[in-house]
Amino acid sequence: MNALTATDAGLVGCTRCGLVWHQDESHCGRCGAHLHVVNSHGLQAVWAWWIAGLVFYIPANLLPMLVTTTLGHAQKNTIVGGAIELWKHHNYGVALIVFGASIMIPIGKFIAVAYLAITVGNENRRGGAPHLHMLEVVEFIGRWSMIDVFVVAILSALVQLGFVASIHPGPAAASFALSVAFTMLSAQSFDPRLIWRGINREKR
Amino acid sequence: MTGPVFQQDQDLSGLIACPRCDVLHRAEELADGQRARCARCGTVLMWPREGAFLHVVAFSFTGMILMIGAIFFPFLEIAARGLSHKSSIFGVAMAFSDGFLAPLAFAVLTMIVALPIFRFAALIYTLWPLANGRPAYRHAATAFRLVQELQPWAMAEIFIIGTAVALVKIGGLATVSLGPAFWAFCVLIIVIALKNSFVSDWTIWKAIGQK
Incomplete structure (x- = not known):
């Protein structure tokens, strides 16, 4: 579809409230958001947050998330270990929630954001609706990964029964929280207008 | 073209x-x-979504009251072998307060308590004059922009699902009793969902823009 965009018309649209301004304006006169023309500089931010997220995702999976002490016996669980533990205790539904939120969603997000950022340059396809849809799914679902951090917080706050049982958070909690936050920022920095515009055509 | x-x-x-x-x-x-x-x-x-401003204000007030209640009432309590331990929402965030995890305690408190409260307050500030047919207060545009920008970081509903997962994990280990703060939080996420169904960003921006 050959639609007239604000950029084609020499204007700039506010990505926050939708109003249209001349390109020499720097801020939206209604909502005050920073106005920026579509360009690929934003992709650098996408990749920077993406790499930061990936860097923190590695220790998040290798280090213990939970340290459970029952009757003097300490047991360290990683993220995957926690999900397997639930599965072994026949809590299949919850095991799947934990596995989905802490492993499938983060990995899916890394792949999806990287795919979106890489394909921006190759504007050979018709319409970007599936790509926009993918970005919206990533934006919507990405924050749910934080669920595991909250589970660790609740368990550690609650299970403090001295010698009988106590749970403490492991260092993976912090790196996992950072990883989730960085990938959220990565997805947020992706300008969906690039899906249609592409790097090569941005000057036109 | x-x-x-x-x-x-x-x-x-x-x-x-x-x-x-x-x-x-x-x-x-x-x-x-x-x-x-x-x-x-x-x-x-x-x-x-004309005429919905007052609904949003009412839901925001309700949400704020529930959140304040959720902070001060007990959240969860467990008991096993004659021992018991209870925790408030504040205590949940403070689980991370030891050593280098301390910033995470602050982040958790921000995501589950501070940001939802801030968003309610900013919505009330933005919409109260508009609901009464008066021009928006100063900085209403900034306030509503923050409401939108901070939306992904307010995670009250994720927290309550996290609570459900934690309860299942504890299940075999001890008996858990749910405190008033737990129920306040459950009602809170329903109130947030209802409030969201009345918020039309476009209508609000239009009303803010009419000087």
Whole structure:
């Protein structure tokens, strides 16, 4: 579809409230958001947050998330270990929630954001609706990964029964929280207008 | 295609650029409940919801009261072998307060308590004068922009699902009793969902823009 965009018309649209301004304006006169023309500089931010997220995702999976002490016996669980533990205790539904939120969603997000950022340059396809849809799914679902951090917080706050049982958070909690936050920022920095515009055509 | 050249002094107020794909549209008056979608990517551009400001204010007040209650009442309590331990919402965040995890305690408190409260307060500040037919207060645009920008970071509903997962994990280990703060939080996420169904960003921005 050959639609007239604000950029084609020499204007700039506010990505926050939708109003249209001349390109020499720097801020939206209604909502005050920073106005920026579509360009690929934003992709650098996408990749920077993406790499930061990936860097923190590695220790998040290798280090213990939970340290459970029952009757003097300490047991360290990683993220995957926690999900397997639930599965072994026949809590299949919850095991799947934990596995989905802490492993499938983060990995899916890394792949999806990287795919979106890489394909921006190759504007050979018709319409970007599936790509926009993918970005919206990533934006919507990405924050749910934080669920595991909250589970660790609740368990550690609650299970403090001295010698009988106590749970403490492991260092993976912090790196996992950072990883989730960085990938959220990565997805947020992706300008969906690039899906249609592409790097090569941005000057036109 | 070559677009028409817009003069420097031309009025642009009747135009909308799709925030997602940049296509220009000419805004028309819509009846209440109608939706206008972007012709290319299908993003909802206009969704008039006149007269809903007071609903949003009411739900925001309700949400704030529930959240304040949730902070001060007990959240969960466990008991096993004659021992018991209870925790408030504050205590949940403070689980991370040891050593280098301390910033995480602050982050958790921000995500589950501070940001939801801030968003309620900013919504009330923005919409209270508008609901009464008066012009928006100063900085209402900044307040509502923050409401939108901070939305992904307010995680009250994720927290309550996290609580459910934690309860299952504890299940075999000890008996858990749910405190008033737990129920307040459950009602809170319903209130948030109801409030969201009455918020039309487009209508609110339009009302803020009318000086």
